[in-house]
Amino acid sequence: MFIVLEGCDGSGLTTQTKLLSEALKRAKMKVWATKEPTKSEIGILIRKILAKQEKNEKMAMYDAKALALLFAADRMMHQKEIRKRLSEGYIVISDRYLLSSYVYQVEEGLPFEWVKCINEGCIAPDITFVLNVPPEVCMERLKRRKNFEIFENEAKLRKIHKRYLKLASLMENVFVIDGDRPKEEVLADILECLKRKYAFGVKEERSGK
Numbered sequence: 001m002f003i004v005l006e007g008c009d010g011s012g013l014t015t016q017t018k019l020l021s022e023a024l025k026r027a028k029m030k031v032w033a034t035k036e037p038t039k040s041e042i043g044i045l046i047r048k049i050l051a052k053q054e055k056n057e058k059m060a061m062y063d064a065k066a067l068a069l070l071f072a073a074d075r076m077m078h079q080k081e082i083r084k085r086l087s088e089g090y091i092v093i094s095d096r097y098l099l100s101s102y103v104y105q106v107e108e109g110l111p112f113e114w115v116k117c118i119n120e121g122c123i124a125p126d127i128t129f130v131l132n133v134p135p136e137v138c139m140e141r142l143k144r145r146k147n148f149e150i151f152e153n154e155a156k157l158r159k160i161h162k163r164y165l166k167l168a169s170l171m172e173n174v175f176v177i178d179g180d181r182p183k184e185e186v187l188a189d190i191l192e193c194l195k196r197k198y199a200f201g202v203k204e205e206r207s208g209k
C-alpha cells in the first residue's frame, strides 16, 4: 500500500508521517516512510534553490518550469525505491508527492496539463490524505521555525490551501482530514479512514492531548 500525506507548509505533514509510521509499525506492519523533495542529489538541489530564494527575495525567481522539472525528476528517481519497497511488502508513506506539484507548481502559474504530463508514469498512491489546517494557523507554526522557504507567505498559503481542497474534491482516493486538532486526534482519523477503506486493524487510543 502506498499512502501519501499532503497539505500546506506548516500543516503537520512531518509529524503525522512519523506518527502514522509508528502506529503501523506497532501493529507489526512493515513500513517505509519517505519524503519529497527526497535526499537525492536532485532533492538536495531543490532545497538549495528554495532556501536561496527565501533569503534573497529580490533575486529573480527561479524559472517555475525548471523547478517543476526538478520536482518531477526527483520524483522519477524516487519511483525506483518506492516500487522496490512496495514489491517487498512494505507500506510506503510519503510526506508529499504528486499532489504537491499539482498544487504548488500550478499555483506558480504553470498549466495543470503540463505539470501532469511531466509527471506521467509516476506510480499512483492508493490513498492520499490532505491535512486541512487554516492558513493562518500554518503561518503561526511556520513563524516559530527558522527556515522559511519561497512558498511560505500567508497570501500564498491561502491560495495553496484552497487549491488542495479543490483538488481533493475532484480526485479519487483523496481524503481531507481536519488537521487543526491535537496530533493524536488527527492520527486517529487517518487510521479510522484506512480501517474503513482497507480494513486495516490498527487501534489507537484517542488521548485528546
Ligand code: TYD
Pocket: 009, 010, 013, 014, 036, 037, 050, 071, 095, 096, 097, 098, 100, 101, 102, 104, 105, 149, 151, 152
Ligand atoms: P516541505 O515538505 O515543506 O519540506 P520541509 O517541511 O522539510 O521544509 O517541502 C518543501 C517545499 O517544496 C514546500 O513548500 C512544498 C514544495 N514542493 C513543491 O512545490 N512541489 C513538489 O512537487 C513538492 C514535493 C514540494
